[in-house]
Amino acid sequence: MKDQTKKFLLTDKEIPSQWYNIVADMKNKPLPPLDPKTKKPVTLDQMSVIFAEELMKQEMNTTDRYIDIPDEVREMYKIYRGTPLVRAYGLEKALDTPAKIYFKNEGVSPAGSHKPNTAIPQAYYNAKQGIKHLTTETGGGQWGSAIALASQYFGLDLKVFMVKVSYNQKPYRKLMMNTWGAEVIPSPSMLTQAGRDILAHDPENSGSLGTAISEAVEMALQSPEDTKYCLGSVLNHTILHQTVIGIEAMQQMEMAGDEPDVVIGCFGGGSNFGGIAFPFLGKKLREGSKTRVVAIEPASCPKLTRGRFQYDFGDTAGFTPLIPMYTLGHDFQPADIHAGGLRYHGAGSIVSQLIKDGLVEAQSMPQLETFAAGIMFAKSEGIIPAPESTHAIAMAIREAQIAKEEGKERTILFNLSGHGMIDLYAYEQYLAGKLSNYDLPDEIIADSISKLEPIL
């Protein structure tokens, strides 16, 4: 035990120089996003009005397996990458399991989560294109703080529309964005027509992610020559950028002399899950391997396990293109769980296709089991995890328990997508016995899905 290696590290030189584009390896490519009016595939020109052009080229790239990471992005990655791959000896001991458990610790980034992996290239490509202003929305604030960090670094001005209820409940996230120079606006606001319309009817409206997206897009469209919108998950290019996690993890698992039997990521829009899983899955698609990849969603927002594969809007208000996704319907209202980053009605188009083709497993997890797992992890490994990440921990624990029951070794890898320092209020609620699981009747899902226009 004395000299066993707990952390597998990468030097700055070993930070990947390319992202991995799994679409190039997919036999069945994801279906294209559609223009809601014409029902025809959206074009690069249409998308580039809102987003930086290089990002949209990546979004639509179905052929290049690897895409170079610009030097400027790698330089900024060096602030926190490579992130450690950690052998969870403490958790293994607490579980008394023959399984080997590894986790990739993305909580070491300055914003505390994996979100800077895509925020940095998004800010970079916008700055390179001559864009001066970015707009975005944020719910819980993980994405907003990551893009604030990256925008300031590359000299971009940033406006973040933050769902008003989160703006009031999560002052630390707002302060983090302010400290990195971003302007944070509670949404709905009087700055946009979308916001003014809502406030005219309902001055006390507490906001939603859908409204915040509408406001951010509208603000960007007011001056598209120097202002663009950006998004932290769901879209293909965000997942592409996150594959830096899995590419590093593959190198580090080799250093550890192990190959994972199962790779686990929690699932909101798919960027954290795809980030760790796709490089392993790609290898399996190309060469075959024993590795299963498992996405864990909250039981209260079960699009992967109980949703329908269908074209749906990415936002509540219906401003985005139609995306082919496993969805609960774009006006589905998930219960108010503390894993805010997982409260999203749909999955990105790549993951959805992979689920449909049986290449990705999905499971759902009730809230109380996730917090019990988070507390066990905080005790045995010392790190307080983000509520989102506790879903992956809880699944890793289930896998380790199966290994124990079977009396067999099993190698488990999960992504610790972020730390929970800004989410401690959730733990207080849990420890005080104030949290619950949420039953979600079939009728509610059926009702929500029935409103979708049947394009598939």
Place this chain on the structure above:
Amino acid sequence: MKDQTKKFLLTDKEIPSQWYNIVADMKNKPLPPLDPKTKKPVTLDQMSVIFAEELMKQEMNTTDRYIDIPDEVREMYKIYRGTPLVRAYGLEKALDTPAKIYFKNEGVSPAGSHKPNTAIPQAYYNAKQGIKHLTTETGGGQWGSAIALASQYFGLDLKVFMVKVSYNQKPYRKLMMNTWGAEVIPSPSMLTQAGRDILAHDPENSGSLGTAISEAVEMALQSPEDTKYCLGSVLNHTILHQTVIGIEAMQQMEMAGDEPDVVIGCFGGGSNFGGIAFPFLGKKLREGSKTRVVAIEPASCPKLTRGRFQYDFGDTAGFTPLIPMYTLGHDFQPADIHAGGLRYHGAGSIVSQLIKDGLVEAQSMPQLETFAAGIMFAKSEGIIPAPESTHAIAMAIREAQIAKEEGKERTILFNLSGHGMIDLYAYEQYLAGKLSNYDLPDEIIADSISKLEPIL
């Protein structure tokens, strides 16, 4: 620029196996602590009533240059150590300086600061001695959360007396301690005679570090057979444990091919400063070197630059032994600055002797300069620093500006003792223009010092 190394890393195997005891290399040893009643040096037996015995042996060890780090402590260090040594290219560029700036990032620990470096061995030695319960106090909460993390890991029950005003103002710190299983009690409390006496006279009393120490010590003395008290700074053994920072930094500076002209640490009780500086200073004492070591204190609590070298109590209430220290007097009330960890009236006995002998430099820094430095660092290096650590950054910037004026290279190393994620309110106050420097008239210091009993 493309392949320059920004972070210098150490593998688990390269984590130091010994701490460095600078007292062994000091020509003039620190004066001993005295029993306030007899004015004679306190004995190991006296100290071991309150503290674990092994810690007190370390406290009084003046001869062994190196002290072995137990395997169990190294195992837990692996959770976050070695910490990265980082070349601050971004800050250098922002300053347009010929200086090379390096920092050691202690903010990567699960508690967010350097405090676990001593919390872990303190919990370990107590557990090894068969102790079941620990008591301690905390002001801002950095120490309390670190010892909560370590206590839970080694199976110790922990009670933290938290200054009531901080308990109310810093809910996240309290929640962090709760999540790691500690009981947090606002002080003054009804659990101790010291607390009850204060509340009887003043039911609204908002507490002080002195009162919290009194309560924690009293609680430990109620059952000394299985309960001990522990302290996060000032005492020699806490600084001994922190030398793991500087020992690592020396290895990493060698990897970088550089030798620091100046090593900088912010200064509260001395453990973070001593931790990074003593290994470098020890080398200078033994072999000679060019390295200066500089302690930075807040201008509003200037014991090193404006205090008197004198025997004084470690706490406000006068419960501790008399310690030979640079002090402003134990009832000095520092202004309410946000670097709570630096609001302490005295310096530990080792640092005080080194200052007296001219081996350590000291400078003071006004609050506004520290926050300006913190913002510059957050912009250029991406990391939001703890308000305490901004003092070291501000001093590094001063040194880099001198290098620029002189047109000479200069190699600067400072300790980033913690991140500022839980201190964002301070940044909000600064950005809103609500913070100020505090003038501290000579008369106030003279008055406070005049109350000391002249033993030296």
